[in-house]
Amino acid sequence: MKMKxxxxxxxxxxxxxxxxYFIGIRAVCTHLIDTGDGLIIIDPGYSESLYIIINNIWELGFRPADIKYIVVSHAHHDHMDSVxxxxxxxxxxxxxxxxxxxxLTGETFQYPIKPFEPDVLLEDGDVIALGNTEILCVATPGHTDGTMSFFFDVTDGKTSYRAGMFGGxxxxxxxxxxxxxxxxxxENRQKFVDSIHKIKKEKVELFLGNHLTDNHTREKLPMLGKSTVNPFIANSREEWESFLxxxxxxxxxxxxxxxxx
Ligand SMILES: [Zn+2]
Incomplete structure (x- = not known):
């Protein structure tokens, strides 16, 4: 999808x-993690919307200059053209x-993308660590060969929840x-099925979307802060399983x- x-x-x-934090747009999710020792961005998205992402980082009181890691779920344009x-x-x-x-290298082609040179090539079980955050990367091939799903703890200093995202x-x-x-x-179809069974076992207390429809981000965002119930946490375990x-x-x-x- 090309945005106009x-x-x-x-x-x-x-x-x-x-x-x-959610800093994405309607078409695709972008998330920011404040690790206490720099920022991690998961899927910065399209080139065309990068200025919105940058604006959102400022708007939340963070500085784009503090971004230390950019983590990509899979090599499709909507998640990574701005990387x-x-x-x-x-x-x-x-x-x-x-x-x-x-x-990324163009050896294989699915959609037109803006390639980048990755610093780290993730393998199944790798952990990305920065500050207070450790992201477990689980290989979940199917949507693409290298699709990675991410699981990590988020905290407000008192309580922690395990966040989880199916990367494709x-x-x-x-x-x-x-x-x-x-x-x-x-066989990619069977890989997709196997990937789903693999991550269904993960404990997910805060279900993150890769696209907004995965976890109904758009419906949940306006509910934030309206009551003591956090809509992103409330029924996450059930939603994660039912989504998969x-x-x-x-x-x-x-x-x-x-x-x-
Ligand atoms: Zn994709």
Missing amino acids: LVWDDYIKPAKLFGNL GELAAMTGAKTFIGKDDLPL AGTNTLTREFLKEHNLPF NKRLLHLRQMIEQEPSE
């Missing part, structure tokens, strides 16, 4: 809990799943047309509905 009017995509940034620019501005270190390197929930890259067009193996189950169901239905060849 990015300013229409603006959403007011917000603290989700403790040291975790190169943001890294150049801030000197931040960049992280992405090792198996998405061919997409879309079945758009698993349709028969897409697989054939891009010469991808049909729905992705499995969605894939199964998609395959069932494919016309026979």
Whole structure:
């Protein structure tokens, strides 16, 4: 999806809990973690909306110059086209799943992207540590080969919750047309299923979206601070499981509905 009017995509940034903030736009999630020793940005998003992300960082009282790490869920334009620019501005270190390197280098092609040179290629089980934060990176191939899911504790100084994000929930890259067009193996579908089963076991007390519809970010943001219930935490465990189950169901239905060849 190419955005034309990015300013229409603006959403007011917000603290989700403790040291975790939503700074994304309508089309895609961007999150900021204040580690106490610098900032981590997860998926800075499109190039066209980078100025909104920068604005949001200032608006929350942080300085873009304090960004130390930029972590990318997978090598599709909507999550990472701005990484190169943001890294150049801030000197931040960049992280992405090792198996998405061919997409970054152009060795394989799915969507047009603005490549960047990653500093760290993540492998399954790697931990990204900065300040008070340790992000567990779990390889969840399927949507792309190198899709990474992230799990980490967030804290307000008194209470901690385990945040979790499935780094690539879309079945758009698993349709028969897409697989054939891009010469991808049909086993990617089984990898997607296996990835979901793998992360379903993770304890998730604060379910983060990769896209806003995953965890109903847009509906939840206006509810923040309206009561003692934090909408991002309230039913997270159940929502996480039901979201993952729905992705499995969605894939199964998609395959069932494919016309026979
Ligand atoms: Zn994607």
